[in-house]
Amino acid sequence: MTVSAYLLRRVAQLPLVILVITVVVFALMRVTPGDPVVIMLGVYASPEALEAARQEFNLDKPLPAQYVLWIGRVVRGDLGISIRTREAVTRTIADRFPTSLTLAAAAILVSLAVAIPLGVIAAYRRNTWIDQASMVSAMAGLSMPNFALALLLIYVFALRLGWVPVTGIGLVSVWENPLRAIPPYVLPVVALAVAQTAVMARLMRSSMLEVLSQEYIRVARSKGLREHLVLIHHALRNALIPIITVVAIQFAYLVGSTITIEFIFAIPGLGSVLINAVLNRDFPVIQGFTLFMALFFILSNLAADLVYLLADPRIRYT
Amino acid sequence: MSDSTLRASTRLVDAVPARSQWRLAIRVFRRNRLAASGFVLLCTLVVVTLAAPVLAPASPIQTDLTQKLVPPGPAHVFGTDHFGRDMLSRLLHGARVSLAVGLVVIAISMSIGVPLGLIAGYHGGPADHVISRMVDGLLAFPPFLLAVAIMGSLGQELRNVMLALGLVYAPVFARLVRGSTLAVREELYVGAAVAVGAHSRRILLRYILPNVLAPIVVQATVSFSQAILAEASLSFLGLGTQPPNPSWGRDLSEARRYLVDAPWLVLFPTLAIMISVLSVNFIGDGLRDALDPRTRLQRETL
Numbered sequence: 001m002t003v004s005a006y007l008l009r010r011v012a013q014l015p016l017v018i019l020v021i022t023v024v025v026f027a028l029m030r031v032t033p034g035d036p037v038v039i040m041l042g043v044y045a046s047p048e049a050l051e052a053a054r055q056e057f058n059l060d061k062p063l064p065a066q067y068v069l070w071i072g073r074v075v076r077g078d079l080g081i082s083i084r085t086r087e088a089v090t091r092t093i094a095d096r097f098p099t100s101l102t103l104a105a106a107a108i109l110v111s112l113a114v115a116i117p118l119g120v121i122a123a124y125r126r127n128t129w130i131d132q133a134s135m136v137s138a139m140a141g142l143s144m145p146n147f148a149l150a151l152l153l154i155y156v157f158a159l160r161l162g163w164v165p166v167t168g169i170g171l172v173s174v175w176e177n178p179l180r181a182i183p184p185y186v187l188p189v190v191a192l193a194v195a196q197t198a199v200m201a202r203l204m205r206s207s208m209l210e211v212l213s214q215e216y217i218r219v220a221r222s223k224g225l226r227e228h229l230v231l232i233h234h235a236l237r238n239a240l241i242p243i244i245t246v247v248a249i250q251f252a253y254l255v256g257s258t259i260t261i262e263f264i265f266a267i268p269g270l271g272s273v274l275i276n277a278v279l280n281r282d283f284p285v286i287q288g289f290t291l292f293m294a295l296f297f298i299l300s301n302l303a304a305d306l307v308y309l310l311a312d313p314r315i316r317y318t
Numbered sequence: 319m320s321d322s323t324l325r326a327s328t329r330l331v332d333a334v335p336a337r338s339q340w341r342l343a344i345r346v347f348r349r350n351r352l353a354a355s356g357f358v359l360l361c362t363l364v365v366v367t368l369a370a371p372v373l374a375p376a377s378p379i380q381t382d383l384t385q386k387l388v389p390p391g392p393a394h395v396f397g398t399d400h401f402g403r404d405m406l407s408r409l410l411h412g413a414r415v416s417l418a419v420g421l422v423v424i425a426i427s428m429s430i431g432v433p434l435g436l437i438a439g440y441h442g443g444p445a446d447h448v449i450s451r452m453v454d455g456l457l458a459f460p461p462f463l464l465a466v467a468i469m470g471s472l473g474q475e476l477r478n479v480m481l482a483l484g485l486v487y488a489p490v491f492a493r494l495v496r497g498s499t500l501a502v503r504e505e506l507y508v509g510a511a512v513a514v515g516a517h518s519r520r521i522l523l524r525y526i527l528p529n530v531l532a533p534i535v536v537q538a539t540v541s542f543s544q545a546i547l548a549e550a551s552l553s554f555l556g557l558g559t560q561p562p563n564p565s566w567g568r569d570l571s572e573a574r575r576y577l578v579d580a581p582w583l584v585l586f587p588t589l590a591i592m593i594s595v596l597s598v599n600f601i602g603d604g605l606r607d608a609l610d611p612r613t614r615l616q617r618e619t620l
Contacts, residue, residue, distance in 0.1 A: 013454070020455025024464075032471040136352070139603070143595035145547050147554050148570055148588035155581050253460050260551050264574070274463070275555055278470035290459065290467045298458045 007309075010302060017298060022074070025291045026067050029057070029283040039281045040083050053083075057283075079288035084280055089288035092273060097292075099170055100262070100269035104254040106185060107192035108247060115197045116243075119204020120236060123212060126205075134201065141198035147260040150191035154264075157187060169267045188265045192258060196250055203246055207239040241312045248304030252297040346608040353604020359597035367413045374407035378564040387580045397582045399572065401562075405583065408564040409590050415565045416546045416594060419480055423545035424538045426484025431491025432534060436522045438492065439499025449492065456489040465548060469557045476565075479558045483548050487541045494537055498530035505529075532609040539602030543595045550591050566591050 029036050037053045038045070053059075058066045073080070079089035118138075122131040158166045168184035211217065212235055220230045259271035266272070270289060277285035347353055366373060375395075382402035390397040396405035438449040456464075468482035502508065503526065511521050552558035553567030561568065566587040573583035 013451070016451045017454045017458060020452055021458050024455065024459070025467075028467055028471045033473065139599055140592065140596060143543070143547075143592050143599055144588070145550050145554075145567075145591055147551060148584065148591060151570065151574060151577060151584045152588065155577050155584065159578055253462075255460070257460070257462050259462065259466060260555060263555055274466060275557075278466055278557060279474075281470060283470075286467050286470045290463060293460055293463050294458045297460055 007306070010305065014298070014302075018295070021291065021294045021298075022071060023067070025287050025294070026070055028287055028290065030063065030066075032281075036283060040283055074291070079291070080284035082277070082285050083282045084276075084285075089284055092285065093270065093288065093292050096268060096270045096273055099267060100255050100258050100271060103169075103185070103188060103192065103258050103261070103267065103269060104251060106189045107196055107254055108251055110189055110193040111196035111200055112243075112247070114193075115200035115204055116236075116240075118197070118201040120208055120231065120239075122201070122205045123208035123239075124231060126209060131205075135205065138198040138201045141194045142202075144194065145260075146191050146195055146257065147264055149194055150187065150261055150264045153187045153191055167266045169265065184265070188258075188261050188267060191261055191264075192254060196254065199250060200243065200246065204239065204243060207242045208235060211235045211239040238312075241308065244307050244311060245304045248300050248307075252293075252300045255293065255296065343605075343608040347604050350604040350607060352600045353608075356597040356600030356604065359593060360601060363413060363594055363597070364417065366410060367417050370410040370414055374404075374410045376404035376407045378403065378408045378411040379562045387576060387583075389580070390582055396586045397580065399569070399580070399583055400576055405569075405586055408569060409566070409586055412564040412566045412569065412587070413590065413594070415476065415559055415563070416549060416591070419476075419483070419549040420542040420545045420598075422480040423483040423487060424541050426480065427487035427541060428491055428534070428538065430484070430488035432495050432527075434488075435492040435495025435497075436499055436526060436530075439496040440503055440518065440522055440526060446496070450496070453489040453492045453496075456486075457493070459486075461486045461544075462548060462551065465552065466555070466557065469552060474557050474560060476559050476563070479549055479552055483545050487545065490541065491534065491537060494533055495530055498533055499526055502526050502529045536602055536606045536609065539598055539605060543598040543602070546591065546595055546598070 032039055036057070037050050037059060041049055041053060058069045061069070077090060079093075081088050082092065085092075118134050122134045125131050154166055157163050164183045164186045166184075166187065168180075169188070171184075172181040217230060217234055220234045221227075225234075255270070258267075258269060259274060261267070262269045262271035263275055270293075273285065274289050276282070277289070380403065382398075385394070385398050385402035386400055388394050388398040388402070394404050394406065396409060398404055399408070434449050434453075438446040438453075459467075465479075465482045465486045468485065469478060472478040472482065508521060508525050511525050516525075549558055549565070550567030550570070553565045554571045556571065559565035559568045561572075569587045570584060573580065573587070576583055
């Protein structure tokens, strides 16, 4: 199967996957135990307000009709308005998403910068204490919840040492005053990056081990190439290929898992809005955010597959 | 040849290598120091969990406002929180929540995911198509985000945390089992069972399921530790265990406000979460090595 045929099939499957996604998101409001309108507006809401909300979400119509009407609005870019703030959900997403995206991108970059050298060294010195120490600490990083790590970081670096502030993201633009805009990012980015680093270092190590056992590495060594050239030019370049896919997957995961970090550091991103929406049972916001993130996730995975294909001509999907 | 004679003969042929496969796996697993210590830690944790009411020096929810924020010391080994509750007792009881969530979540997600994966992989055709697209759709959601959204619709309660996480982790099992089933389906012994007219349910349960068990076991450990972390996160955000019930995540959430005066309130629940997740992860890694013939061969020859 050629590359284009594979891609065509992937794209052809998209509509079905998106259909499933929309059904799940639609169901979020309908599977709630009790009357969703009462849950949203509270038991003290006036009958008129409840009736108006029922009309707004078409809850008086049969389920299939509700779904079709909802999808019709979503397709036109209308994700509804928040029950609490009466702000359009698309508007909130547009306002908040860049912050979450910046946070996730910074975390990925930091973790790659640490994980790639770590994985390479661990693979090169496999079964030595360096390998074991780095892999055990990677496992420890994986086992620590990011919010607990965030609290410990706040305690040590903000409260005790006073090196960096706890909050303040979004108060100053990076372009206006980078010296004041960047420090508040340090702790949240580190808290997010630790688990990512662990995942990628482990992957980098196994990918590197696999490449190092290949024939052409032996050839490169036996023709007398210097070891660092073998490692970087021959091994690393091929070992990096599987990392591409994982970066894309982890990136989309991260945008989702910034939720707790945004909550702790009072960061005005998507996550903190979502928490408030869930606590207030603000269904249009929950649905809009979930739908947006799922679409973002599948599109970034598709993009990663594309890059993967371009990066490695040996890969042919069947 | 009838089904029973086939069963008898395959049992004769297969039973010996099959059993030694598992025995070999256990031997490799035991020789892996990290995995073995993870196993010992987890067993200790289970014992502690079961014996929490006996081991705990005080009630986990009994408040004593004269004993607020007492640092770790002889009276309270892990100190007390802002209500004067003994942290050691809360941690011991919190372990019950974490382990129960881990167990129930993998039970729910396996009982949804494994049958769907078996059906999709074995029958193929339209059933496979429908199940696979459903799995793709569910896997399109960042798992924690979907769990948060489901909590928004079901309501904040521990029972719903288990339900939400169980649903969110199910598609991973379905995809995994489908993949392994596709491979096992082509084996000769499955063809033989079909030829003698065995029911497809019987083939799935007796011939295919045992042979796709290894990756399921490894995935179960991964999901178990993810579930513990996710419950802690949800409770931390106020979406999981509700006060005054003890939960490591919930305790961390409250400790956040006393970070300056009582850092031990953050330290101990964090350590508790880390140790339990770490031990499960070590077990998972050990199982992966022990059950995968390729890495096992490497280790045997080293």
